Amino acid sequence: MLKRVHFPASPLPYLLVAPQVLITLVFFIWPASQALWQSFLIEDAFGLSTEFVWFENFEALFHDSQYLASFWRTLVFSGAVAFLSMSFALALAAFADHVGRGAGTYRTLLIWPYAVAPVLAGALWLFMFNPTLGILPYLLEMVGYEWNHHLNGTQAMLLVILAAAWKQVAYNFLFYLAAMQSIPRSVIEAAAIDGAGPVRRFFSIVFPLISPTTFFLLVINAVYAFFDTFGIIHAVTQGGPANATTTLVYKVFNDGFVGLDLGGSAAQSVILMALVIALTAVQFRFVEKRVEY
Amino acid sequence: MAGIKLENLIKSYGDTRILHGIDADIADGEMIVVVGPSGCGKSTLLRMVAGLEAVTAGRILIGERVVNDLEPSQRDIAMVFQNYALYPHMTVRQNMAYGLKIRGMSRAEIARRVDEAADILELRPYLDRKPRQLSGGQRQRVAMGRAIVRHPQVFLFDEPLSNLDAKLRVQMRLEIRKLQRRLGVTSIYVTHDQVEAMTLGDRLMVLNKGVVEQFGSPIELYERPASVFVAGFIGSPAMNFLPVRVEGDAAILPNGARLPAPARAAGEATLGARPEHLTPDEAGPVAVEVEVLEQLGAATLVHGRLEGTQHEMTVQLDGVRAPEAGRIMRFAPGQLHLFDAASGKRLAD
Numbered sequence: 147m148l149k150r151v152h153f154p155a156s157p158l159p160y161l162l163v164a165p166q167v168l169i170t171l172v173f174f175i176w177p178a179s180q181a182l183w184q185s186f187l188i189e190d191a192f193g194l195s196t197e198f199v200w201f202e203n204f205e206a207l208f209h210d211s212q213y214l215a216s217f218w219r220t221l222v223f224s225g226a227v228a229f230l231s232m233s234f235a236l237a238l239a240a241f242a243d244h245v246g247r248g249a250g251t252y253r254t255l256l257i258w259p260y261a262v263a264p265v266l267a268g269a270l271w272l273f274m275f276n277p278t279l280g281i282l283p284y285l286l287e288m289v290g291y292e293w294n295h296h297l298n299g300t301q302a303m304l305l306v307i308l309a310a311a312w313k314q315v316a317y318n319f320l321f322y323l324a325a326m327q328s329i330p331r332s333v334i335e336a337a338a339i340d341g342a343g344p345v346r347r348f349f350s351i352v353f354p355l356i357s358p359t360t361f362f363l364l365v366i367n368a369v370y371a372f373f374d375t376f377g378i379i380h381a382v383t384q385g386g387p388a389n390a391t392t393t394l395v396y397k398v399f400n401d402g403f404v405g406l407d408l409g410g411s412a413a414q415s416v417i418l419m420a421l422v423i424a425l426t427a428v429q430f431r432f433v434e435k436r437v438e439y
Numbered sequence: 440m441a442g443i444k445l446e447n448l449i450k451s452y453g454d455t456r457i458l459h460g461i462d463a464d465i466a467d468g469e470m471i472v473v474v475g476p477s478g479c480g481k482s483t484l485l486r487m488v489a490g491l492e493a494v495t496a497g498r499i500l501i502g503e504r505v506v507n508d509l510e511p512s513q514r515d516i517a518m519v520f521q522n523y524a525l526y527p528h529m530t531v532r533q534n535m536a537y538g539l540k541i542r543g544m545s546r547a548e549i550a551r552r553v554d555e556a557a558d559i560l561e562l563r564p565y566l567d568r569k570p571r572q573l574s575g576g577q578r579q580r581v582a583m584g585r586a587i588v589r590h591p592q593v594f595l596f597d598e599p600l601s602n603l604d605a606k607l608r609v610q611m612r613l614e615i616r617k618l619q620r621r622l623g624v625t626s627i628y629v630t631h632d633q634v635e636a637m638t639l640g641d642r643l644m645v646l647n648k649g650v651v652e653q654f655g656s657p658i659e660l661y662e663r664p665a666s667v668f669v670a671g672f673i674g675s676p677a678m679n680f681l682p683v684r685v686e687g688d689a690a691i692l693p694n695g696a697r698l699p700a701p702a703r704a705a706g707e708a709t710l711g712a713r714p715e716h717l718t719p720d721e722a723g724p725v726a727v728e729v730e731v732l733e734q735l736g737a738a739t740l741v742h743g744r745l746e747g748t749q750h751e752m753t754v755q756l757d758g759v760r761a762p763e764a765g766r767i768m769r770f771a772p773g774q775l776h777l778f779d780a781a782s783g784k785r786l787a788d
Contacts, residue, residue: 332524335491340538340585341512350537354528 178419184412203413212389213397213414220393223307224371230311232363235318240348242319243326253323260316264374268381271309295383299390302383306391309382310375318363325359326352365429369422394418441502441592442467442625443488448497450483450649457483458649460497468623470616472640474630474672480649481629482597488627489518489595501593517586518595521602523578525570525585531557532566535584556584559618576607583615587622594619594626600635612638633673637661645669662774667709667783670776676714676740676753682780683710690777694747696724701775702786709783711776714740714755720771727752729766734759741768 185203189196207213238256245252259267275295277283283293295302329352337347353360376395379385385392385400392400395418402411443465450458457480465471473481486492488499490511499506506514517538525534532553539549557563560580570578579599586594596615600608616639619626630636636643637657645652645660645668653665657673664670670678683690683698685708690700698710717725726746733740741754746767754770777786 330522330524332520332522333526335489335511336518336520336524336585337526337537338491339489339511339516339518340589341541342537343512346541351526 181412181415181419184408185416186409187412188409199409203409204417206410207413207417216389216392216394216397219303219391220372220395223303223310223375223391223393224368226307227310227314227371227375228364228367230307231314232318232360232367234311235315236322238315238319239322239326240352242323256319257316259313260320262313264313264377265381267313268306268309268378271305271312271378272382275305295387297387299387302387302391306375306379306382309378310371313378314367314370318367321359321363322356325356329355361432362429365425369425372418372421442469443593443627444498444500445488446498446500448484448487448499449495450480450487450492451495456649458487461646461651463644463651463654465625465627467625469641470619470626470628470639471642471644472628472630472636473644473646474633474636474640475646476672477631479646481631481646484646485518485595485597485627485629488593489516490514514593515591516593516595517589517591518597519579519582519586519599521598523570523582523599523602525578525581527570530567530569531562531573531581531584534570534581535588538585538589552588552590553584556588559587559621560584575603576611579603579611580614583618587618592625594624596626596628596630598630599628601630601632608635615639634675637673643673645672663785664711664776665785667711667778670711670778674713676755678711678713678776679717679752680778681710681712681745681750681752683708683777685777690775692725692745693750694726694745696726698724698772698775700777702777704777704779704786707780708786709778709780711778712772713774714753716773716775717754717770718773719756720769723769723771725752725770725772727754727768727770729764729768731764743768 186198186200187196188199188202242249242252242256262270274280275282275293277294277296280293286293293301295305333351333355334347337351342350372393373395375393376399379391379393379396380399383391385396394414398411398414398418401407401414405411443463445461445463445465448458448461449456461484463471473484475481483492487494488501490506490509490513494507501514501516526537529537535553535556536549539552544552553566554563557566560583562577562580562584565573565577565581570581573581579602582599599615600611603611612635615628628635628639630639640657642654642656643660644654647668653660653669660669660673664673664678667680671680681692683692683700685691685700685704685706688700689697690708690710691697692710701710712725727741727743728746729741729743731742733742736759738758739756739760741756741760743752743754744750745752754768778784779786
């Protein structure tokens, strides 16, 4: 027979989880439900009357070519940020894995960008690429290329992608390095004896073995690019020029706080919420299972 | 096929010297076992031959070629690791084919060699499995397969059996021996297990603190150990050592008993007698106070102390014997060994 340990009923466990539950309620559940509620409402321009409209806000969104364009733009942006920051981090980690002396210093230096706030990261890149003051447009002009992200939408997009990717490299680097160092040394040595050079070893042994980490980082980076890049975009381009860098999360802010379309903005954030939930579900469902050594 | 030659091989990490000039001449097709306690430098020696550790000084020759500065892949060697080091994301077939594919061999030839190795090692049914779906013994065989498909000039084994259970270890030991004989590939096998060393090696290199204590055939090492270290390391249960004083032809034990000295010496020395070389004899000069008995079925181990002293002695008796604890048993010594008390080196017979 299964014996179970019974503890006397006590309010203590409830007290201990109360702070966490309270924080979740106040800062997550409440605003989320507010957003959900708001997404069913339309307010007039002066905020005097509110009407319950069911899914009208959502319908309007999916017929709004600007919103659909922003959806597409966000996918490109996220894909580029994830690919750029992950591949760069992977290369750095592959090198760091080989460093013997000074490895600690090297790693510490590489981790620093992660400690920089998004807005500051944006400001840094903004100064570097400022069309009149920046060093890089100055250098580009010497080779005959004109840089002005205030006017050129593609350049603006490139700039926010670079800034967002740069900030995430450190995080990805840490995970990749840890993954590489958990591969048994002897497996690499066996491949070396089998005749595989460093490049071949990397692509046929190391990369397949760290694929669970790659998958995990892909989801994390996608979420990052979707949501945490607001600060960078706000500091660098404010969504411009001509909405060229208005991603979904920036559009939520812009439509809600600048355009004051509260219902439409709320509907957009509900869609974003659904996306995060889906990504997280994918994460839990697959990452946990696919780890193999 | 090729022999291996080590010439005054030295390895240092910074100021710490790990290997102090190893010399060895290994004939083509010979199997050498490097044996010693952990930290003696045996794995380092093997990894230097493999090309995984840089050579500080000295030379390594495989065949006629100095391989000091060659990459592991250029040395035409194959290595079996202690933890097998299989590629976890590849099937057994892919694991074995990996090295051949890199060498640009044709598909048909790769398939032929893999099938051949799979037949030798009885791995046919497992070719499409991943390593994690295999037992320890099967993984070990895949690691062997990966080594033999390449038809290398040299096999290197780094304690390949120490992760297996006792029964499997004995079985795999035999398989490795048979395989090595059959293929006739020059091999270096590293282990800390003296039974493995005795059964596998054509010759044994006993390594202690980076120095070769003795290099010779298993029987040579057993019958004429060159030092106290070798004498104590080879043979199970371990040899008994007693401090003696040699006077003329007699060695005087700490309790005053006199034995014929097996070698010429004067003054203090160390006398060695294997547990299996002491035979019960009512009139024998060696008296042992019995303390503990270990019944092994085929033999009985008697643990005790030399009568009247604190010196521990072990004696191996044939069959099941049951002398009571506390009793005094007398033995006649068979083969005896005499070592220098200070250096531990064998004294000439």
